[in-house]
Amino acid sequence: MIRALFLLLLLVPGLAGAVEPSERLADPALEARARALSQTLRCLVCQNESIDESDASLAHDIRMLLRERLRAGDSDVAARQFIVARYGDFVLLKPPLEPATLVLWFAPALVLLAGGFGVVLYLRRRPQQAESPLTEAERERLARILKETDA
């Protein structure tokens, strides 16, 4: 019982963001949208964290700004665009699909394809050894060895 509770406790940090109680909006639906949005925005101070996870003061400011925009009636797209207009596409943790990011998006698939092609080529080219039956001498030797191990 205690162990189960303890394991449950271990899950708690995964659920927690850096969002402080005082930041939360009264409307749960709006707050949920704000949380979802802030998980997609990069904290520019820590750069590998979302503003939802980051404790940096800039992340706090942008969280508040995001909530302000949502409360003013912005759609998710408009609120996100408000931040992107100031900090550029880099604030998006998931980069948009556009000509400049085509390589970024598709290079992994291309590398995988090239690798797969290489493997196929290699396997095809490898000389396939025909299995020939054992000769009489080999068969005798095998029988001898088997007998020895049995004994």
Added chain:
Amino acid sequence: MRKLLYMLPLAAFMVLAGYFAVALRPSYDPQALPSALIDKPMPAFDLPPLGAGAAVSSASLRGQVVVVNFFASWCVPCRIEHPVLMRLANQEKIAITGIAYKDTPDDAKKLLDDAGDPYRRVGLDLSGRTGIDFGVYGVPETYVIDKTGRIRKKFVGPLSPEAVNKELLPLLHQLGRP
């Protein structure tokens, strides 16, 4: 074919060395971001001044080439940059507009009293909202704004004498200095 295969490690090394040569050069900061606002109009702001005088606003800067410097008394790299700004103001006679980012008026005043004041005027961005509008993600940051009110250049981090000589001053010269 075999010979080509033996060249592969060398080729891989050359590619890696190329990456390192580009990414490890001293002037390269991998965390520095290009501004999303280059060639866009400067964001509108209207800030209370440090000390007496009129408000520091985007409207009041129209029609002139402006250097806007975001700083804070709590910011350590700003202290590194400070002598460079002093030289810009005193020797090059550049009019720098300071914006105290998330600072208290008392602390900002004390900093400028103690270390010297390179700014023509200082606005107080208490909430940090003007900073966000400019795309500031860490002080100090310096923006060059042309006569039509467009942002032409952003410097992230302390201005180095090298950046001033090679980039800032030539750009100001080209824009027809303030």
